[in-house]
Amino acid sequence: MAFKFVHTADIHLDSPLKSLALRDEGLAELVGNATRATFSRIVDLCLSEEVQALLIAGDLYDGGQTSMKTARFLAQEMERLAAEGIPAFVIRGNHDAASKISRELTLPDSVTVFPGKANVIETTWAGHAVAVHGISFRDPHAPETLLDRFRPPVRGAFNIGLLHTSLGRAHGHDPYAPCALSDLQATGFDYWALGHLHQRAVYPGATTVVMPGIPQGRDIGEAGVKSVTLVSIADDGSLDLAERHLAVVRFERLPVECSHLSDWHDLVEALKHATRAAQRDHAGEHLIVRPVLNGETPLAWRVGRDADVLHAEAQAVAEQIGTLWIDKIEVALDTGATTSPGGAVGELARIIEQAGMPPDAPAVQAEVDRLLKHLPRELRGLLGDSEEQTAAAITEAMQQGAMEVLARLEENGG
Incomplete structure (x- = not known):
């Protein structure tokens, strides 16, 4: 050598x-x-x-x-x-x-x-x-x-x-x-x-x-x-x-397939199982995961409403393991055409889906600029450090926010 x-x-x-x-x-x-x-x-x-x-x-x-x-x-x-x-x-x-x-x-x-x-x-x-x-x-x-x-x-x-x-x-x-x-x-x-x-x-x-x-x-x-x-x-x-590979901590997105799950208890168990399996498959010291709930399930609206409950369930498993951390729960679920909400909530959901709002729309950009100007300098990269990263973060936030609002409207009977 x-x-x-x-x-x-x-x-x-x-x-x-x-x-x-x-x-x-x-x-x-x-x-x-x-x-x-x-x-x-x-x-x-x-x-x-x-x-x-x-x-x-x-x-x-x-x-x-x-x-x-x-x-x-x-x-x-x-x-x-x-x-x-x-x-x-x-x-x-x-x-x-x-x-x-x-x-x-x-x-x-x-x-x-x-x-x-x-x-x-x-x-x-x-x-x-x-x-x-x-x-x-x-x-x-x-x-x-x-x-x-x-x-x-x-x-x-x-x-x-x-x-x-x-x-x-x-x-x-x-x-x-x-x-x-x-x-x-x-x-x-x-x-x-x-x-x-x-x-x-x-x-x-x-x-x-x-x-x-x-x-x-x-x-x-x-x-x-x-x-x-x-x-x-x-x-x-x-x-x-x-x-x-020398990293002390590793980040991973953790897909959780929720298709055909219609019982809340089964969904929680699927999340816990995926969390435990992630740590078994990881040989490093610390693992930080973001469970991503995928698939078509009638529970999508409840998940949007109770994502904090799911996070607590996953965090309880992580604390038992000791070297596993939960970043947050990401929801990418679909209710399916036959289980979409009806009435005014359903109509609002369809309007949101059809209209959308691009992240570079003037109204959106104005709000983002206002937010960033009021943040401390060390937090101004919160939405990313490039135009593409910021647009992706805004789109994700708008989609998640719309789901949470509609879920709560559905809970209250539309």
Whole structure:
């Protein structure tokens, strides 16, 4: 084996966990601490694998937080690496650019934080020449490509590029230093260590391009397995990419099929069974689930009315397990044409279904703007951090609200 390094990004230390904090302070505390615990595990991985370097491709911090406690934590973790002779190479992403701490923090000399202009560090790992190229965001927004600012590859060295990028203007993400995959592959670099997109993506080839994804999810929008990448380079120059799962907490949507269930007790039991099964199938330490009730059932109206009761039932099971948490109950049920309410309530339901209201309607947008302006700055991302995320959140909220109102009208006899 020639040499090894760990590639990670988007750790988001001190993430404010907006939606979780509003619903459950305990959940917010668990996940808030999980970002630090996962970073410690990343350092542990570097030490146990005896790697030559740790690469962090942006968004080590989450934004303008000024927590000196977290700053000290980061310095201590970097000292652990320095004590074993393992350097770290870091670039600032769109979130780091807004962080005062990331600019003021004193880190060990073994940590290289690239400036806002492209730079290259030539070094030697296990007797092999290596060139690490990188550039940090100067500002929170970088709408233009940064790729043309990189220097050419160093001849005779293994060339690594560090870049925080939305990579081809990925759907659901604002354009942050966008570039095309083909442009990365044409640079002549051996490995591109990317960051910004929270889903893992690997593009092998003469120039290997890796987006490791977020190592620790922070809410249900970041459900599923999260990872970092352990890269091993053999003496012949071939690469081995090992996906390592180090998250302390995992989020999962939990489908609960409710079709043909017409008895409330049976529905509650189906929810409890799915909750217990989720934990049995999960090998990690903590699991946060969002049960999603699917299917066609005459109980849909009651579920809309009594979702809080179902949440309490599921939470009771979670508390018995101890390492399982309930995010919230998501209702995606249909009453079926033959069980829709009649009378005025039924007519109102049909009007709502036929008319709808797009999330970008002027009346909706005006209310959203008014809400966001009155929220504290740390909560303004509650509906998402992009136009697409905000539209999806508004649509879900309107649909859920309409169901709850109609359910209560039905309960009162229309």
